[in-house]
Amino acid sequence: MNSFRAATTKLLDNEKFSDFTIICGATGREYKAHRSIISSQSKWFDRCCARDFAEGQQRVAILKEDDPLALKKMIEYFYKFRYSDRLSTVRIRPSNVIAGGAASDFDDVADVDTSSIIKPSIQLHAHMFAIADKYEVSDLKGFAQTRFREELAANMDSITVIAAAIRAVYLEIEMPDSDRALKDLLTIAWVVPGKRRHLQDHAEELRDEFEACPDFLFDTQVLLLKAFSSSERYPRFFCTECESEAVVEDEDAERVGQNSWLRCENCGNYSYPHWIEFSADLKIERWWASEDHQFLTGDTCSMVWVAKQEQRGDRDELKGWSIS
Known part of the structure; x- marks a missing residue:
């Protein structure tokens, strides 16, 4: 190849x-x-x-x-x-x-300023996803979706990147209503705990995006109602110490989704969860990732959450946030 x-x-x-x-x-x-x-x-x-x-x-x-x-x-x-x-x-x-x-x-032909509206990389990936759909380039569409997912996961602390992503997906590109891949990635990233507190603290900076993209607010509310169960069974995680499933204790709820330890109610030990399930409709997983976002294992890597939009609830090699 x-x-x-x-x-x-x-x-x-x-x-x-x-x-x-x-x-x-x-x-x-x-x-x-x-x-x-x-x-x-x-x-x-x-x-x-x-x-x-x-x-x-x-x-x-x-x-x-x-x-x-x-x-x-x-x-x-x-x-x-x-x-x-x-x-x-x-x-x-x-x-x-x-x-x-x-x-x-x-x-x-001379080099001059481009008439392209594309500036940040995440905006580019959204436009590549759309143009691949238009010209029916399936491999490019999958590649662009993966790059968008990785860029979003790596920049959840950046209001500039989040704003550019919202505008690109909800205002700039045109996709069939049935194709919600990028919209699902954005809404899942917005509501998953861990980064939510940071986004709440800077929500005022995104006022223009909220007013320009009411569909984004609607989609996030729908996901919140659908994904987060009030059942005593959720949220739950997999304890790597006793290798069993445990419900997240109340005092650990604010740390869910962050790179932090969670206490297992079964064995009493603390561990980094490989996945956390919020309901039957929303489950997130995390993998080791290097600085260039290549997924691998090793002590030199940092743990990050990665976005993942799944069809029919199945999985592929790149795991992360998922919606069934």
């Missing part, structure tokens, strides 16, 4: 054998692409490259409605199977290209 990725990466910066041109409608920038590469990853481009469509016959597609940076990163993903978080400027070509002028190489 590494050798194949290296080979396709070289094609990204080399027009050799390119047989399709993608033009960003907002900037006029041209991307020389290869039909075999883009059509194999995108169902939309697979249809577009067919001779039944004008784009397939002319071998040119002008994409007028996409954010320039998100489009650039999607094309980067086609060739590298990942995209970087570096938010560089996007070069703009004179408008005569879109108006019907000749589409030439980049000789007449």
Whole structure:
């Protein structure tokens, strides 16, 4: 896979054998692409490259409605199977290209400020999730969701990041009502104990986001009503000392979700819980994570909570906050 990725990466910066041109409608920038590469990853481009469509016959597609940076990163993903978080400027070509002028190489293109609205990395991941859904790039959509999840988990103390995430998910991108992946990640992150006290202390700083995104407030209230049971069985955790399930004692309730010890009512010992279950609908787990958010084991790592949105309550390799 590494050798194949290296080979396709070289094609990204080399027009050799390119047989399709993608033009960003907002900037006029041209991307020389290869039909075999883009059509194999995108169902939309697979249809577009067919001779039944004008784009397939002319071998040119002008994409007028996409954010320039998100489009650039999607094309980067086609060739590298990942995209970087570096938010560089996007070069703009004179408008005569879109108006019907000749589409030439980049000789007449200068580096100028981008028209992209994307600034923080978490905003980028939200836009990548949306553009992947639009062009039916399933692997990119999963990759962007994972990056959004990791960025959110690593920045729960940052009001700036939380605000950018709320605006990106609820105002900037368009997703079908049935696709709640990023919305669920945000609402779960907001209501899970541990970071909630910090967010409450700075809630006034998010007033603009709350007023602009009432759907976010509605979603959090629905989750609160659904997820946190008043039953005496919750919240409960798995004690690593006696390897049994125990209910969190009242005096430990404020520390649930933080990197702190919890006392087991069964054995009387304190342990770091591997998971905490708040109800039949909400369970969170935590894993060792390095500074670059790679999940592994070892004494040099710090314990963090990570966001996880699950379908049908099942699990994958990246565990964390989950909603059944």
